[in-house]
Amino acid sequence: MEYTKTFQDLQLDNLVSTAERLKREGWRCVQLFCTNTENGVDMTYTFANEYTLANYQVRGVTKDDVVPSIQDQFLGIFPFENESADLFGIHIDGMVLDFAGQFYAIAEKDPMTVLTPEAKERQEKEAKKAAAAAAKAAKDAEAAKGADEGEKSEADLEAKLAAMDPEKAAKVRAAMEAKKKKEAEKGGDA
Amino acid sequence: MGSFKLGTMTIKSIFSKPETVLYPVMEKTAPDGLKGHIANDMKVCILCGICERTCPAGALRVDKAENLWAIDSFACVQCGACTRACPKDCLTMEPTYKKPAASMGEDVFYKPEETEEERAAKEAEKAAKIEAAKKAKEAKDAAKAEETSD
Amino acid sequence: MGQHTVIPFGPQHPVLPEPLHLDLVVDDEVVVEAIPQIGFVHRGLERLTQTRDYNQFIYIAERICGICAFGHSLGYAETIEELMGVEVPKRAEYLRVILHELSRVHSHLLWLGLAADAFGYESLFMHCWRLRERILDVFEATTGGRVILSAVLVGGMVRDQDSSILQMMRDTLEGIKDEYAQLCKAFLEDSSVKNRLVGVGTISTEDALNYSMVGPFARASNVNNDVRCLGRGGYADLSDFQPILETGGDCFARAKVRALEVLQSIDIINEMIDKIPDGPVFEEVKGAPAAGAQACNTLEQPRGECYYYALGNGTKYLERMRMRTPTSVNLAGMATALKGCDLADVNMIVLTIDPCISCTER
Numbered sequence: 001m002e003y004t005k006t007f008q009d010l011q012l013d014n015l016v017s018t019a020e021r022l023k024r025e026g027w028r029c030v031q032l033f034c035t036n037t038e039n040g041v042d043m044t045y046t047f048a049n050e051y052t053l054a055n056y057q058v059r060g061v062t063k064d065d066v067v068p069s070i071q072d073q074f075l076g077i078f079p080f081e082n083e084s085a086d087l088f089g090i091h092i093d094g095m096v097l098d099f100a101g102q103f104y105a106i107a108e109k110d111p112m113t114v115l116t117p118e119a120k121e122r123q124e125k126e127a128k129k130a131a132a133a134a135a136k137a138a139k140d141a142e143a144a145k146g147a148d149e150g151e152k153s154e155a156d157l158e159a160k161l162a163a164m165d166p167e168k169a170a171k172v173r174a175a176m177e178a179k180k181k182k183e184a185e186k187g188g189d190a
Numbered sequence: 191m192g193s194f195k196l197g198t199m200t201i202k203s204i205f206s207k208p209e210t211v212l213y214p215v216m217e218k219t220a221p222d223g224l225k226g227h228i229a230n231d232m233k234v235c236i237l238c239g240i241c242e243r244t245c246p247a248g249a250l251r252v253d254k255a256e257n258l259w260a261i262d263s264f265a266c267v268q269c270g271a272c273t274r275a276c277p278k279d280c281l282t283m284e285p286t287y288k289k290p291a292a293s294m295g296e297d298v299f300y301k302p303e304e305t306e307e308e309r310a311a312k313e314a315e316k317a318a319k320i321e322a323a324k325k326a327k328e329a330k331d332a333a334k335a336e337e338t339s340d
Numbered sequence: 341m342g343q344h345t346v347i348p349f350g351p352q353h354p355v356l357p358e359p360l361h362l363d364l365v366v367d368d369e370v371v372v373e374a375i376p377q378i379g380f381v382h383r384g385l386e387r388l389t390q391t392r393d394y395n396q397f398i399y400i401a402e403r404i405c406g407i408c409a410f411g412h413s414l415g416y417a418e419t420i421e422e423l424m425g426v427e428v429p430k431r432a433e434y435l436r437v438i439l440h441e442l443s444r445v446h447s448h449l450l451w452l453g454l455a456a457d458a459f460g461y462e463s464l465f466m467h468c469w470r471l472r473e474r475i476l477d478v479f480e481a482t483t484g485g486r487v488i489l490s491a492v493l494v495g496g497m498v499r500d501q502d503s504s505i506l507q508m509m510r511d512t513l514e515g516i517k518d519e520y521a522q523l524c525k526a527f528l529e530d531s532s533v534k535n536r537l538v539g540v541g542t543i544s545t546e547d548a549l550n551y552s553m554v555g556p557f558a559r560a561s562n563v564n565n566d567v568r569c570l571g572r573g574g575y576a577d578l579s580d581f582q583p584i585l586e587t588g589g590d591c592f593a594r595a596k597v598r599a600l601e602v603l604q605s606i607d608i609i610n611e612m613i614d615k616i617p618d619g620p621v622f623e624e625v626k627g628a629p630a631a632g633a634q635a636c637n638t639l640e641q642p643r644g645e646c647y648y649y650a651l652g653n654g655t656k657y658l659e660r661m662r663m664r665t666p667t668s669v670n671l672a673g674m675a676t677a678l679k680g681c682d683l684a685d686v687n688m689i690v691l692t693i694d695p696c697i698s699c700t701e702r
Contacts, residue, residue: 003570005636005637007634007636026549028549028565029552029669030552030638030645030647030669031647031662031664031668031669033649033660033662033664035651035659036660044649044662046636046647046649046664048565048638053636053638055649074551074552075550075551075672076551076552076553076669076670076672076673077552077669078671079378079669079671079700080668097375099377102379103377103378103379104382104701105379105380105382106382111384111387112386115390116387116390116391118390118391119390122655122657126654126655195526195529196463196467196526196530198522199467199523199526200463203467209473221480221481221484223480223481223482223483223484223499224480224484225483225490244396246392246396246397246399267399267488267490268485268488268490269399269490270484270490270498271395271396271399274498283484285484
C-alpha cells in the first residue's frame, strides 16, 4: 500500500466527534501544533494509521474560543495541548493532565504569538517589496505604452525627412548615425 | 543458571592494550576530514562578506573599510557552511583543533597590503584587458563597415 | 492501607541525564500514580525559523538532540525537499540511510550502557560505551564530527564517501560484531540483569495503542509502528525489512528490542554499502518555498517516530517549522508504566523509554 499524507480543514465543533471516530477506527495520535497567523491561531492535529498520516487543521482559533481537549480519547496528546496553551495562549477545556500554564517555564506570556523584530522588519520589507513590485508593474505598463510612442515618433521623423529636400535629409541622417555610434561606444566602455 | 556472562570479555580486557590514550602526553591522530577550525587565506580573500551572511551562528565579521576578517571561535559551530559558500575558495576547514584560550573574543585577521610588484601586475592585467576589449571592438566595427559597404 | 505520600523525583537525579520531574504518589513502597513534568530546558528552537533561513536552520535542527543529531537534520532536510519538490540523488539517499543507521547503533549502544549503569552493572556499561566509541570514530573519519555531524544539506549530502571509507565502515562494524555478541549475551542471559528487568513496568498491547506510543517502547509491546517499514528514501531498496517486535512489554523486552536493533542496523548498513550506486551526492536547491506550501514527514529515529512539518511563506524563511520528537508522545505511556511499580524500579522504567527531554521541549 502507498504511504499517503493528507491535509484537510476541520471545524472546531467537529473536533471531538472526529477524535472519537478516529479512536474507534484505531488511529493513533501523532501530535498537535499551532501556527500563528493574522486571523488567529491555526491548530493542526495529526493522526496516523498504518499507511496514512492525516493532518486536520482547525483554522483561525482566537483567544476567546474554547477548544475542547481530546485527552480523554488520546492521552498521549497532553504535552502538546499544554504547550499550545502555554506558548499560544489557547484556551483548552477539560484537559486530563492540566498544568494550568506551568508546563514550560517561560518569561513572557504566549511567546509564540509575538513576532521577533527581525521577522517584523522582514514582513514590512516584504509588504514594501510587494507594493514596489505593483508600482513597477504599473510603470512598466506605462513604459510599454511610451515605447510604442517612441517608435511612432521615429516613423514620423522618417516621413518628415522624406518630405525634406534630399541634401538636408542626408545631413540629418549622418548626424543621427554619428550620435548612435557615439552612444554605442560609450556603452561599450562602460 | 547464567551468571557473569561478561567474564571472557572482562578477563580479556585485563591483558589487552588500553582503549584510551594518556591525553596530554599522547594524542589521538586526527582523521583527514576532521572539522577542526576555519582558516582563511587572507591573500586570496576579497572581503566580499558572503561568509558573514551564510554563517548560521553569526560568528564571522567582515569589514571591507578596515580590511579585516574576524572569526569568533566561541560562536563558530564548525558547520563548514562558509567554506562552501566562499566564491574564492579561500576559506578552509583545517583538521586540527584550536588550543584552549584564556579569554573569549574574536580572532581578527587583516588583509595584507599589496606590494608594489603585485599592484603593478594587477595594473598590467587591467590594461591588457582594456586593450583586448578595444581590439575586439575595432574588429567588430571593421566587420560592420564591410557589411555596410557591401 | 497506608497514607499516600508524594515523592518528588528529579529534575536533578543521579539516574537522569536530563531534567525530568516526576511527582510520585506512593503508598508505602508502591507507586500509585506518577505525574510527569518537563519544561526546564525549553529553548524555543522552532521559533528560530524567523531569524534563520531554511539552509541555515539545518544546523539548528541537528542541535535539537545530541544523540539523534543526524536524524533530526535528515528529517528536516527531507521535509524541506518535499516542500520544494526537490529530488535527491540516489547516492545521497543511500549515504543518508547508512549514516542514520550508524547513529542508531551509536544511540542504542549509549542507551544499553546507561541502562547497565542504572541497574548497577558497571563493567557492562563501560564495554557498551567502548564499542560506541568505535562508531564515533567512524563518524569522525566520514563527516568530521563526532556527535554533531553537519553532514546533510537540503538537496543532498556535504561529502561523498569513497569506497575505501565505506570499506573501513564495514570493517569496523565487522570488528565490533563479535564483541557485541558477547554484550548481547550478557544483557539477555545474565541472571543479575534479568532480576532487575523481567516483569518490571509492563505495558500491554492495548495500552501501547491507546497511548499512541512509538519506537522501541511500543515495539516491545508488540505494536509495530516502525516508519522504516514504509520504505521511503533509501529504505525502499532494502531486500527485506522486518521490524523487531517483542511481546513481553516489560523493561526486559525493551532492552531486547534495542539490543537486537543494533544487529539489524549493522545488516542494513552492510546491504546499503553493497548496493550503493555511483553518482552525485548533492543537487543545488534554488529559490524559496512558496507561500502557503506545507509538507509533513515522519522518520524513524533511534527513539521512535519523529514528525516534521514545514510551512513556507514565499521567502527564504519558513513561516512555521514543527518537530515532534518521540519522547513527547511516550510520556503518557511512561506515566502508565510507572503505575503499580516499586519505588526502586522507577529509575529503570524511566530509563527504558529512553527519554530525551531536551528533544521534547526543543
